[in-house]
Amino acid sequence: MQIEVASLAESGKDFDHQYQPGELSLEDERVHLLDPQPYVRGRIRSDRGRVKVSGRITGTLELECDRCLKSVRSAVVAKFGREYATVAEYAAQHAVELSEDDLNLAVFDGAVIDIDSLVREELLLTAPDHVLCQEGCQGICPTCGTDRNAAACDCETAETDPRWAGLKELVNRK
Numbered sequence: 001m002q003i004e005v006a007s008l009a010e011s012g013k014d015f016d017h018q019y020q021p022g023e024l025s026l027e028d029e030r031v032h033l034l035d036p037q038p039y040v041r042g043r044i045r046s047d048r049g050r051v052k053v054s055g056r057i058t059g060t061l062e063l064e065c066d067r068c069l070k071s072v073r074s075a076v077v078a079k080f081g082r083e084y085a086t087v088a089e090y091a092a093q094h095a096v097e098l099s100e101d102d103l104n105l106a107v108f109d110g111a112v113i114d115i116d117s118l119v120r121e122e123l124l125l126t127a128p129d130h131v132l133c134q135e136g137c138q139g140i141c142p143t144c145g146t147d148r149n150a151a152a153c154d155c156e157t158a159e160t161d162p163r164w165a166g167l168k169e170l171v172n173r174k
C-alpha cells in the first residue's frame with residue numbers, strides 16, 4: 001500500500017490495511033510472515049514539507065529456534081512513529097545539525113509514502129533477536145546432530161576428544 005501525500009487533507013487522514021497471504025514479504029532470511037497476515041492502522045499527516053506517520057502493526061512471525069532451528073511462531077505488536085522528509089529537506093537538515101528527534105527521520109520521494117516498506121521494516125525491528133522453541137530447549141548435538149529434545153545421544157560434547165568423534169558416530173549409527 002502507498003499513500004499519496006498530495007491527496008492528504010490539512011488535517012491528515014487515518015488509514016488501515018489488512019494484508020492478504022502472499023501480498024507482503026519481509027525479504028529476510030531469518031524471519032518470515034505467518035497467517036494471520038499483518039494488519040496496520042495509523043494516521044498520516046503532512047506538515048511543512050514533512051510527513052508524519054504513526055500507528056500500530058500486528059503480525060505473526062516465523063523465526064528459528066536459537067538452539068535447534070525449529071520454527072517458532074511469534075505474535076508481535078509494533079507501535080511506530082516516523083517522520084519523512086524529502087531528499088532535499090533531509091540534505092538541508094544535515095547541513096545544520098540533526099537533533100535527537102531527527103534520528104527517526106526517513107527519506108521519501110516527496111510524492112508517496114510506501115506503507116509496505118514501513119510495515120516490513122517495523123516488523124523486522126520488532127522481531128526478537130533470540131527465540132527458543134521451548135524453555136530449556138536442549139538444542140542439536142553438535143557432534144552427531146541429534147535433536148536432543150526428541151532423543152538423547154551418547155555424546156559427551158564437553159569432554160569428547162575430537163579424535164574420537166568419528167568413532168562415536170560409527171557406534172551411534174548401529
Ligand SMILES: [Zn+2]
Binds near residue numbers: 066133137
Ligand atoms: Zn529449540
Ligand SMILES: [Zn+2]
Binds near residue numbers: 144
Ligand atoms: Zn550426539
